[in-house]
Amino acid sequence: MKEKELDQLYESEYQEVKYVRELNEYWNAYMYALINEIYVGIGINLGLKPDQAYKLAKEKPGSLQKAGFFKSIFDRFKGIFSYKVPKFRYKKKLFGDGRSMTDKQWKNFNKYLSDYWSKNTEDVSEDIAIKSALLGAETTEYREKKKPYKNKSLFQVEYDQFDGDMPSNIKQAYSRYDFNNSQKNAMAKSLSNIGMYITQTNNTLQEAIRQQITIGIDNNKTPTEIASDLYWQVEKNPNLNNEYTAESLRKNWKRIADTEIASVYEASILAPYEEEAMESMKDPEKAQYFVRTGGSCDWCKPRQGTLVRLVPASIINDSKSESLSSMGIKDPNTDVAIWNGKNNIGLKREDWMIACPAHPYNTATFTPIDLKEEYYNPKTDSVQKRQKKKKFVPQMEDYQAKVRKEEESRKPTYVGTNLVRYNNNLYEGVSASDYDRKLKEYQNNPQLPIPVNKTSPSYDRIFGEAEKNK
């Protein structure tokens, strides 16, 4: 898909949930501010005075954010994030007597840039990924309790739900919360994707700066002109390959950030339902249904209200097929399966499946639906309670039973042939000769059950215990 088409899609999608929107907003602003600072630092290195360089960054053709814009965002989120944007000041001259630098000199500069970039992007990105995952889990809870949540701010969630101390890295999150396998996988996958994008952006920055300076010198441009080209060349010649300007770097980052936040957030929304979905393979009464809501582009609109059923990711053989019947599951309500991690990466638009996100910038979500009690209202694009004639009698919650149920789910329990669920993880007993192969498969795809060698002591421990609980 062309970048222009993607932007059109994006422009019509709007994230309804305020705290997710704000998370996006902060991350984008912070990354923009870093890119901005790097380009300002280059301008200064090329001979501009600092105020000239910042002014150049501010005098936007197009939609460059003003420096004040960053400040207002950072102020707004200062109770939650305290990441700084340090000055980018490379000491050696990139452009001295009009001659370009040698390869070795560029190498030194690239190292300085890489260090600055990774030092300042890694922590914040991990923080955002973890918060996205936790916010997905919060959303599930809000929906279950029918609390209004769409207008809650990130600040409110942080202070109301996390006592002002929401985890900011994976270590803290793991030590405080019990994640199941699919949530852990979603976070790990997200972190590795983000790591890759950070590296790609770093490479683009290096190429951009070197190319623009070299071309500038070849064309006898002044340092101001070169600095200006770095920002704005896209405006002067729209047909030019423009991936190297500050503007396009920012746009590119926004697409990455929005999509990545949506993926990990959505994975955490689905994760708590996976256990029931697993059990529904044996007991169809437990089937977990969702409807696809939100997403306002041409592709999403006609798909609002699509009823889908969650299946365990471990049963998916063909990740390009979403038909329940092709998986051997007969469901009277729908034939569309969803699973955690389902996506349309590498598929043409005409082959896109019902996923969230289904496309870059997508803000659609899966809303759980209890078919007996609820229905989908297309007018409001939301799930609502069915009207009952009967008088409403509030149900007493049996906490004892709830606690027992939770304890039960932690014990090793058989959920299929050679399959045991234990502590919210899924284990598969495999023969010693298959073990290495299975382990490799699992390492490549952590959605699969964790293989356990039948001759190992842990097999006796997990599967032996499960045998007793049969």
Ligand SMILES: [Zn+2]
């Ligand atoms: Zn859409």
